[in-house]
Amino acid sequence: MSGRLSIIGLGPGDDRYLTPEARDALEAADALYGYGPYLDRVPEREGQPRYPSGNREERKRSEAALRHAADGAQVAIVSGGDPGVFAMAAAVCGEIERGPETWRAVDVVVVPGITAMLAVAARVGAPLGHDFCAISLSDNLKPWPVIEKRLDAAASGGFVIAFYNPISVARPWQLGEAFARLLRHLAPSTPVVFGRAIGRADEAVTITTLDQAAATKADMATLILVGSPQTRLIAREGRAPLVYTPREAAEVTA
């Protein structure tokens, strides 16, 4: 008998973003798999073993969880944010595609979560108020020229852009290159938002402009929003400005 594999989005930060569906799915699981720091966010339960793994072991983690579920267990993989956005759901699908036929009999359930770009956008106003895109800046699995082509398409098309996986020790130059590339299409004054560790004690949000955006201000926990030609600030006395992209689009200016 085949079991179930739930891939559960915890949302960013703390439990304020954990949906009832995710909470119930966590309670129902026979065993939990996941990147260690995400598992640490879930309360331990008697009789519910947990199997932490490193943040570059998505394939091994998926395989182990699928093997366990194929034996008949109710297994869960936890993911930060939304598991469908640059996260575990695609990794699991990849292993099912490559794996034994029995894995296709596993009941796969994806439980959505608040993804980082929604949480960062909420902190500053409505930067995603109109057409937008999400781009992973990791070139571990796609060549850099593909990313450059997508940056050009997104900026010239008038999309607001969210950068996931902006920078890491192994990928130190890509974010700076991406900002430079966008300056070919967008005004230096284009609003840029750095949102780090939303919902955690060390949360930090910075609003700047494209010409002042410094890649060194980002780390692995940072989500970056780059405005479209329509995105603008609303100044407020004694408060941070609101960043918003109006619903009206008169023209594509890029």
Add this chain to the structure above:
Amino acid sequence: MSGRLSIIGLGPGDDRYLTPEARDALEAADALYGYGPYLDRVPEREGQPRYPSGNREERKRSEAALRHAADGAQVAIVSGGDPGVFAMAAAVCGEIERGPETWRAVDVVVVPGITAMLAVAARVGAPLGHDFCAISLSDNLKPWPVIEKRLDAAASGGFVIAFYNPISVARPWQLGEAFARLLRHLAPSTPVVFGRAIGRADEAVTITTLDQAAATKADMATLILVGSPQTRLIAREGRAPLVYTPREAAEVTA
């Protein structure tokens, strides 16, 4: 004394997607504003009046809520899905930008929610597993040529595409035109997902291909995902196929 305006995302469908942060913000409000069907999802509370309005009255609703909050009240506007994605957060920002100085003193809090594309993606696997964009097909506030340019940019850039506001009685032809436009760039076999009323009793999800995608199958409550050249299906005996976009991108094929 200025009050607070919370713009709260309920997520799609029923309460399984309502975050603890949203639940708490609903409880704390002195009054609720919103599109009638969204307000109907919130339990009535003694002493918490509610002011329903039509789905094309975003500006009037924003004005009324801002005026109320500027008088010192804790006011909430409820939104389906995420309020920052083609929804009330940008409408409120627009009124603050145009409105009296006192509205800039209102404490604006955006509470994120699960947006429709995440919920639809979760139902079918991991179609948003790699770079993607979200486009509103409404040409009420932007000219159709802007939408065409964005369709071209998104498809030729290799993005998965989510369509919000795909069709309405007043906008009957735009979705069909969009599918035809995408066929200039994408293979006829490109996977397309129609997701309707996710989390509600009348939920319906259909997986088809770009050449078979019929605009008549969509309505105002439908979110549509169009795959990239990398998006594919995993066949499963006795189950719906999984739709997924792998994390690996070898090239831009468009």
